[in-house]
Amino acid sequence: MHLPSVGIDAIALALPQKFISLDELALARGVPPEKYQTGLGVEKMAIPGFEEDPVALAVNAARQLFRSSGCSPQQIGLCLVGTETPVDYAKPISIYLHRMLGLPSSCRVFETKHACYGGTAGLFTALEWIVSGSAQGRSALVVCTDIACYPLQSPGEPTQGAGAIALLLSANPRLLAIDPASSGVYSHEVYDFWRPLQHKNAIANGPLSIQSYLEALTNAYKNWKERNPQHAPLLRSCYHVPYGKMARKAHQHRLSLEKKNLSGSAHKEEIETSLVFPAQVGNMYTGSLYLALASLLHHEAPLLEGSWIGLFSYGSGCTAEFFAGKVSEQAGSTMKKLHVEYAFRNRQKIDIATYESIRLQAEHKAVPLVAESIPIEADLSQNVVFRGFDQSERRLYQNVPLHTKPANTNR
Ligand code: HMG
Numbered sequence: 262m263h264l265p266s267v268g269i270d271a272i273a274l275a276l277p278q279k280f281i282s283l284d285e286l287a288l289a290r291g292v293p294p295e296k297y298q299t300g301l302g303v304e305k306m307a308i309p310g311f312e313e314d315p316v317a318l319a320v321n322a323a324r325q326l327f328r329s330s331g332c333s334p335q336q337i338g339l340c341l342v343g344t345e346t347p348v349d350y351a352k353p354i355s356i357y358l359h360r361m362l363g364l365p366s367s368c369r370v371f372e373t374k375h376a377c378y379g380g381t382a383g384l385f386t387a388l389e390w391i392v393s394g395s396a397q398g399r400s401a402l403v404v405c406t407d408i409a410c411y412p413l414q415s416p417g418e419p420t421q422g423a424g425a426i427a428l429l430l431s432a433n434p435r436l437l438a439i440d441p442a443s444s445g446v447y448s449h450e451v452y453d454f455w456r457p458l459q460h461k462n463a464i465a466n467g468p469l470s471i472q473s474y475l476e477a478l479t480n481a482y483k484n485w486k487e488r489n490p491q492h493a494p495l496l497r498s499c500y501h502v503p504y505g506k507m508a509r510k511a512h513q514h515r516l517s518l519e520k521k522n523l524s525g526s527a528h529k530e531e532i533e534t535s536l537v538f539p540a541q542v543g544n545m546y547t548g549s550l551y552l553a554l555a556s557l558l559h560h561e562a563p564l565l566e567g568s569w570i571g572l573f574s575y576g577s578g579c580t581a582e583f584f585a586g587k588v589s590e591q592a593g594s595t596m597k598k599l600h601v602e603y604a605f606r607n608r609q610k611i612d613i614a615t616y617e618s619i620r621l622q623a624e625h626k627a628v629p630l631v632a633e634s635i636p637i638e639a640d641l642s643q644n645v646v647f648r649g650f651d652q653s654e655r656r657l658y659q660n661v662p663l664h665t666k667p668a669n670t671n672r
Contacts, residue, residue, distance in 0.1 A: 267391045267441070268434035268586060270400065271330035271595065272555050274604040275321035276424045276542060277309040279611045279619075283419055289613040290414065297419050302505025302536065306543040307608075308616050309408050309423040311623065312646035315346045316354050317658065318425035319406035320361045320645040326402070326427040327362070327641050329599045334363045334639070338399030339390050340370045343380030343547040345456060346407045347372065348656065354406060361658065363639030364402075376454065377501055378576025380405030380426070380547035385582070387430045388441040400431040407546035410462045413620055417465050420504045422543020424604075426551040435595040436558060437570075437586040444584035445485025447477050454577035461624055470577060474507065475514050477581035478573055482515055485583040495571035495585060497531055497561070499553040502539040508532060508553070511573065534560035541605065550574050555601045563593030607664045635659050 283297040283304055297303050309318070319342055327334060340362075342355040353372035358364070373382040380403065387401035406425035411417030453470035456463045478500075486492075498515070500508040512532045521528070538556035539545075545552055550572060557570070565588040575581045589595070611619075629649035635657050637645070643660040651657055 265392050265440055265442075266433050266438055267388050268430065268438040268589075269428050269436045269554075270431040270434040271326055271332065271429040271599055272436065272551065272558070272601060273322050273326035273329055273427045273599065274424060274548075274552065274555060274601055275318050275325060275427075276604045276608065277307045277313045277318070278607065278609055279308045279310060280305045280541075280608050281308055281611060281613060281616045285613050286419060286616075290418075300506065301419055302507075302509065302540060303419055303543060304540045305610075306419070306421055307423045307545075308611060308619060310619065311628075312648070313423070314348065314647040315344055315406040315408060315425070316348055316357045316656065317645045317647045318423065319344075319354055319404045319427070320358055320658075322406070322425035322427040323358055323362055323402060323404055324641045324644070325603070326429055330429055331598075332400060332429055334641075335365055336400050337362075337364050337368055337402045338396055339387055339401040340364055340368055341373055341383035341387060341401070341403045342371075343373045343378075343383040343403065343405045344407055345374060345376050345379055345546055347374075354404075357656075357658070358402075358404065361637060361639055361645055362402075362641070375580050376576035376578050377503075377546045377549060378574050378580050378582070380428075380551060381574035381576075381582055384428065384430065384439075385441050385444070388439060391430065391432060392441060396432075398432075400429055403428045403430060405545070405547035405551060407548060409544040409546050411465065412462050413617060416467050417463065420544050422545050422549075424542055424545045424548055424552070426545070426548035426555065428551060435589050436562075436592050437554070437588055439584060439586045443485075443489055444582050445481045445483065445488060446580070446582050447480035447484060448580040451577075451579050453579060471507065471510075473577070473579050474501075474575050474581075475511065477575055477579055478511050478514060478583070479518060481573065481581040481583040482518060485585070489585070492585060493569050496565060496568040497535065497557055498571040498573070499535045499550055499557055500532070500573045501575040502536065502549045502553050503544045505536045505540050508536060508539075515573075558588075558592060558596050559601050562588065562596040566590050566592050631657050
């Protein structure tokens with residue numbers, strides 16, 4: 262099959278420094294721990310502090326991408342941010358990145374939105390920009406950044422999370438080639454999950470959201486099959502992962518559409534390595550599918566070189582896309598250099614009381630006013646934190662050193 266040689270060249274993550282154990286949350290909520298572990302497939306949940314807002318997370322993921330991939334900000338001609346946690350009605354997160362990464366003035370920047378599909382909207386826009394010839398040899402940066410939030414003690418609480426994923430998209434990609442013209446798409450309007458402008462937390466109709474996700478998968482996959490009747494087998498699959506069990510259910514559902522024998526654990530290997538990272542983070546909304554991809558490639562890239570994998574992106578509301586990617590021949594050596602596992606270093610477990618007080622502060626405490634503006638250099642060797650607002654409600658950020666403590670295995 263003819264495949265234009267465009268796709269994901271590199272990937273990087275930024276995660277909040279704090280997390281909670283879902284076993285401890287279960288205990289605090291009076292729920293059997295198996296419900297979260299097995300019933301939902303979650304183990305740890307990333308908890309962002311005040312200083313880890315969606316802009317800081319996005320900048321930190323993108324700076325890590327430049328540090329690890331060898332790409333320079335000067336090579337970027339398009340910078341898109343997919344998010345459903347915007348910080349302003351008008352000013353997009355992408356323009357903060359433009360400044361804090363030192364992107365060229367001739368770079369096009371904007372934000373893309375459709376719930377968890379927002380990052381995929383950016384990905385396809387960027388791929389088509391490259392295929393069209395507009396890129397003229399330049400690469401695109403797509404960053405997915407979100408904080409997933411439901412009310413404390415609600416059914417959605419164990420399915421929160423946060424983080425950012427940065428994707429470098431280019432011709433002759435070192436990780437995954439994707440043909441933007443051959444995906445399967447499905448959209449229809451539904452109130453399964455929404456985040457009204459006046460609310461900090463999302464509102465979800467849980468059962469309807471699960472039903473809507475599976476219905477969207479059925480239709481996007483059928484559309485993909487119609488467009489690619491002779492496609493090579495998909496050895497692995499990555500799904501949007503609000504929680505691991507949803508992806509497992511989705512995979513079973515897709516196999517049942519193929520009328521495949523579902524007995525035993527024969528198909529487990531097709532998704533399990535993609536769910537290792539998500540179980541340690543929770544729902545990253547726009548970044549969740551790409552966290553699953555990072556997890557899959559981190560664990561299995563050398564084995565999968567030259568093979569096809571399937572990807573399913575779902576955004577509540579709803580729109581969805583099923584597409585295939587071919588793992589590049591140098592994906593194994595590239596993943597080794599990218600060190601996506603660094604994002605899990607130095608994370609610190611907090612107890613449930615601390616988590617609750619962080620959440621209550623975020624809901625009720627005013628963001629600090631910082632008297633003086635803070636000059637910020639596009640210094641890729643440092644991380645960025647949010648400091649507060651100035652008198653005119655401009656957001657202020659500061660560079661801080663990267664963590665220097667040795668890596669530990671406290672993923
Ligand atoms: P719940 O009330 O915990 O649901 O809400 P439940 O009581 O049905 O339990 C969940 C599972 O745990 C069930 O398994 C139980 O059987 C099992 P299932 O029937 O699904 O296979 N269970 C146990 N297992 C082992 N031991 C036990 C035990 N007890 C029960 N003792 C729900 C779950 C996901 C609905 C809730 O957390 C929620 O509303 N989350 C937010 C919405 C969501 O994540 N929806 C997912 C699809 S929509 C989507 O992915 C889009 C999204 O990311 C947003 C966007 O697009 O921007 C959310």
